[in-house]
Amino acid sequence: MENSELHRRFDTLLVHEGAHAPTDDVRPTVTPIYATSTFIHSSAAALDRAFDENGLVYGRYGNPTVDSFEKIVAAAEGGIGAVAFASGMAALHTAFLAAGTPRGATQPEASTIIAGQDMYGSTRTLLNQFFAAQGWSVSYCDMTDLECFAEQLRARPAIVFLEPISNPLLKITDLPRIVELARDAGARVVVDNTFATPLLLRPIEHGVDLVVHSATKYLGGHGDVVGGVVAARTHLMHNTLRSYGKLLGATLGPYEAWLLARGLKTLSLRVRRQCTSAYEVAHWLRAQPQVSKVYYPGLADHPQHELAQQLFGGLFGGIVAFDLRVATQEVAFTFMDALKLVLPGSTLGDIYSLVSYSARSSHRDVPVEERRAQGIGDGLVRLSVGIEDVADILDDLKQALAVVQ
Ligand SMILES: Cc1ncc(COP(=O)(O)O)c(C=O)c1O
Known part of the structure; x- marks a missing residue:
């Protein structure tokens, strides 16, 4: 009831006690979660x-x-x-x-x-x-x-x-x-x-x-x-x-x-690691017989490789896309289901490595012919490389590609 001249009853205490705590004299290291829908000001003029x-x-x-x-x-x-x-x-x-x-x-x-x-x-x-x-x-x-x-x-x-x-x-x-x-x-x-x-x-x-x-x-x-x-x-x-x-x-x-x-x-730490690992993964994927094409700006034969080098200061991103040689949804799904570490998920950029099938996720609502005309074929798989040990990511890709041999 401090600072209050009015007596407060039980139900009122439950609502007001401990709330509106002053924090001016101490600072948290991290901005706290202000779980509030509105803000109280010292006067009506201040609110205004x-x-x-x-x-x-x-x-x-x-x-x-x-x-x-x-x-x-x-x-x-x-x-x-x-x-x-x-x-x-x-x-x-x-x-x-x-x-x-x-x-x-x-x-x-x-x-x-x-x-x-x-x-x-x-x-x-x-x-x-x-x-x-x-x-x-x-x-x-x-x-x-x-x-x-x-x-x-x-x-x-x-x-x-x-x-x-x-x-x-x-x-x-x-x-x-x-x-x-x-x-x-x-x-x-x-x-x-x-x-x-x-x-x-x-x-x-x-x-x-x-x-x-x-x-x-x-x-x-x-x-x-x-x-x-x-x-x-x-x-x-x-x-x-x-x-x-x-x-x-x-x-x-x-x-x-x-x-x-x-x-x-931690954006900088995470993304640098993801870029380095993605670079390694892209080069590795290119050598796999089950993969017909790898899309990654860090590859020397990517059509805009030099531009990427100029614009991104030597990093090439954490996403790698690739076409499976047998370009069907069935084979892509078999490959994705065989993965044990890389998670199937319609998102990207996480600390976890994630794989998604663009035709049925990010481009699900795009008419099939339009999608194919854009170059997003039925064998295209998108991999978002996480921050795991890259050797474990490669081991997982290797065993899953072996299933679609
Ligand atoms: C490049 C890009 N822009 C925008 C979006 C939409 O963002 P959100 O899912 O947070 O609404 C996504 C989602 O996957 C995306 O990949």
């Missing part, structure tokens, strides 16, 4: 100011645990700020809306997007089934073909979207050149940096406007949380994202933010 200053008035507007995650991402990506979302898809949705906002007299063709052909299947579905249904015009282009891209820019799109390391074929885009062309045409550039992580690539340094992550993947890294985040290059984009985030409501919760902030502390 908080609406404009930091949003610490209501959970959908702001939360210190979520703020701390956003700050790490903004710093890692070199952005002005970042806004966290409940999932990577919510982050993408809001990023497209923010990037599509009008820009006055020099407004390019509103609601027109040019997107990289090879991308996460649900992003493609979001563009085709959601945005196109809202009247947006969506067209695709192989972003490694700069002539095709320059041609498409004649449509004066509002947005150019791409994955710098594409999913699942691991094509590498000449991001600096793409940004230059897109900006000359007046488009905003949105990039999904989930595969590259800011360790390999910081797209904002190349002029990209919005950098999206499925934080579920490498940022979190431990397979225990779903989340998304967008880092912004300009105050305008950051403010727009924040206000759309509040309105649409797909905000990240403090528990998830805490896990993601924790995961980010």
Whole structure:
């Protein structure tokens, strides 16, 4: 009952005792989980100011645990700020809306997007089934073909979207050149940096406007949380994202933010190890008779190997994709079922090695002919290399490939 002049009864004590503990004079080493939907201010005027200053008035507007995650991402990506979302898809949705906002007299063709052909299947579905249904015009282009891209820019799109390391074929885009062309045409550039992580690539340094992550993947890294985040290059984009985030409501919760902030502390250690192991795995896979093709930018014969070397400073990512020589779903499933260490899972970027069959997971909703035309065949397997001892990963792949001999 301290600080209270009123007598508090049992039910009231249960609600208020021990809550609102002062922490000003001591600091925890880690930003705690602020499991609160609202914030108490010292006066009505202070609350009123908080609406404009930091949003610490209501959970959908702001939360210190979520703020701390956003700050790490903004710093890692070199952005002005970042806004966290409940999932990577919510982050993408809001990023497209923010990037599509009008820009006055020099407004390019509103609601027109040019997107990289090879991308996460649900992003493609979001563009085709959601945005196109809202009247947006969506067209695709192989972003490694700069002539095709320059041609498409004649449509004066509002947005150019791409994955710098594409999913699942691991094509590498000449991001600096793409940004230059897109900006000359007046488009905003949105990039999904989930595969590259800011360790390999910081797209904002190349002029990209919005950098999206499925934080579920490498940022979190431990397979225990779903989340998304967008880092912004300009105050305008950051403010727009924040206000759309509040309105649409797909905000990240403090528990998830805490896990993601924790995961980010070891991003560099994890991803460096994953890149080194993936490099070894890719070279090993290439020598296996059951494998007809390996997709990995670290291989000298990868079409954009040199570009990857320039852009990513000697790292090539933790994902390896490969075609099984007998390219059927049945053989791919037999191989996956035979794995004993590598886990079958429709995610990537975790400390655990994970395998997935793109045709029936990330690209499940993409029509078969469209998928095959993109080069995602029936024998394509995607491997996300974890932080286990690489010798154990290779042993497991070896015994599982022997089953599909
Ligand atoms: C490259 C990429 N972007 C976006 C997403 C969507 O993220 P989430 O599943 O967190 O909504 C995924 C999910 O697999 C992804 O791989």
